[in-house]
Amino acid sequence: MTDPALADEGVRKIHYSERSMPLLSALASRFRAERPFDGMTISACLHVTAETAVLARTLRAGGARVALAASNPLSTQDDIAAALAECDGVEVHAKAGVGRDAYYEHIALAAGGEGPDLVIDDGGDLVHTLHAHAPSRTPLGGCESTTTGVLRLRRMAAEGALAFPMIAASDTPVKRLVDDRHGTGQSVIDGLLRASGVLLAGKTVVIAGFGPCGTGIAEAARGLGARVLVTEVDPVRALDAMLRGFRVLPLAEAAPFGEVFITATGSVGVITAEHMAVMRDGAILANAGHFDVEIDLQGLADLAVAVEADVRPHADAYELPDGRRLFLLAEGRVVNLVAADGNPAEVMDVAFGIEALTLAWLARNAEKLSPDVHPVPPDIDAEAARLVISSLGAEIDTLTDTQHSYLASWRLGS
Numbered sequence: 001m002t003d004p005a006l007a008d009e010g011v012r013k014i015h016y017s018e019r020s021m022p023l024l025s026a027l028a029s030r031f032r033a034e035r036p037f038d039g040m041t042i043s044a045c046l047h048v049t050a051e052t053a054v055l056a057r058t059l060r061a062g063g064a065r066v067a068l069a070a071s072n073p074l075s076t077q078d079d080i081a082a083a084l085a086e087c088d089g090v091e092v093h094a095k096a097g098v099g100r101d102a103y104y105e106h107i108a109l110a111a112g113g114e115g116p117d118l119v120i121d122d123g124g125d126l127v128h129t130l131h132a133h134a135p136s137r138t139p140l141g142g143c144e145s146t147t148t149g150v151l152r153l154r155r156m157a158a159e160g161a162l163a164f165p166m167i168a169a170s171d172t173p174v175k176r177l178v179d180d181r182h183g184t185g186q187s188v189i190d191g192l193l194r195a196s197g198v199l200l201a202g203k204t205v206v207i208a209g210f211g212p213c214g215t216g217i218a219e220a221a222r223g224l225g226a227r228v229l230v231t232e233v234d235p236v237r238a239l240d241a242m243l244r245g246f247r248v249l250p251l252a253e254a255a256p257f258g259e260v261f262i263t264a265t266g267s268v269g270v271i272t273a274e275h276m277a278v279m280r281d282g283a284i285l286a287n288a289g290h291f292d293v294e295i296d297l298q299g300l301a302d303l304a305v306a307v308e309a310d311v312r313p314h315a316d317a318y319e320l321p322d323g324r325r326l327f328l329l330a331e332g333r334v335v336n337l338v339a340a341d342g343n344p345a346e347v348m349d350v351a352f353g354i355e356a357l358t359l360a361w362l363a364r365n366a367e368k369l370s371p372d373v374h375p376v377p378p379d380i381d382a383e384a385a386r387l388v389i390s391s392l393g394a395e396i397d398t399l400t401d402t403q404h405s406y407l408a409s410w411r412l413g414s
């Protein structure tokens, strides 16, 4: 399925990313010696990018057979897929731009055969497929990489439908901080700028959702001089946004004067046709949430009298009856992965490093876990942070014995 002629270009990109991924490089050396996945198959459903390739190579170094499908039909980089298939012995089922049916067929192929020992998922489609077409054996367990996938898993577990333990890798404090906030914050603005070419300084940018992703996007947009407005449904998150100096208001109020709208809620139907009907000429719509359900795409299509596709790469213009034009980026899918390269390698190093450590832990311990959603063991989060800090050439202090005793005691006051 992959085009071998693209492999050389993919190898160059993978090597470039690898230089910025010291945690995975350190883990590859460790895994090469310890072989935690010997004889195991790991099925992965991830964006097929250079950083994912570095993870796949790390798991291969630990002895795993790796089968990879894409977690989004638009985010696959064909040269990376070719490099992994041709040079790294990874079984790749992914091609850029395939339709919905092929997307799910690819996931079924990556999940197929006897079924994997371990899984790594991004959004829940692989785990869902494993439950829908149960393979001959049940996986030992796996990791989920994103908030939307964890929410899906929790709903499955609540209904008693989850057949094996899954670790909520996206919930660790380190991943939340580095990946969601700093990584997504920067890369979503990168995707927005590449697809739209706008100057953000002085623009009114509306961010829907002030979770770690929305927070990062809001701060990155403000850093470029945008006037940032935030919409929320959670009072605590709304208060957080206000105390950081953002104006918080309902989306219906922001709709007529926002110039750029970015959704990052993980929810559905956030920007509706009613909002779009009152938007100003030239308003730009983009989504950072995992699925393309946050902007009402059907509502936008129904509202429009004409659509001009690809006015720029990854930007479509929707003309409203009175001549106003709204610009939809990346077809409403994750703009940082479709219109840009996704999160920077340094960021994915941390996120994937936590997942690689967790998979190695699961290979030894999964049988002790119930079929539920579990947190990443706290030692793994701290170990990942420690390895990254040292790879950046920094050191931190350690508690003295006196400090340990003081913090452990409730008898000592001032």
Ligand SMILES: NC(=O)c1ccc[n+]([C@@H]2O[C@H](COP(=O)([O-])OP(=O)(O)OC[C@H]3O[C@@H](n4cnc5c(N)ncnc54)[C@H](O)[C@@H]3O)[C@@H](O)[C@H]2O)c1
Binding pocket: 146, 147, 148, 149, 179, 180, 184, 208, 209, 210, 211, 212, 213, 214, 231, 232, 233, 234, 237, 264, 265, 266, 267, 270, 288, 289, 290, 291, 334, 335, 336, 337, 343
């Ligand atoms: N693009 C990427 O690279 C990337 C990276 C990480 C996560 N994600 C995805 O981004 C989404 C957000 O992630 P997160 O970790 O910040 O999630 P989160 O659940 O921590 O935060 C989402 C916030 O949106 C708010 N919200 C929900 N419905 C809303 C509505 N109708 N209007 C306004 N606010 C609303 C919630 O109250 C919450 O505060 C998820 O789908 C996640 O999977 C994308």
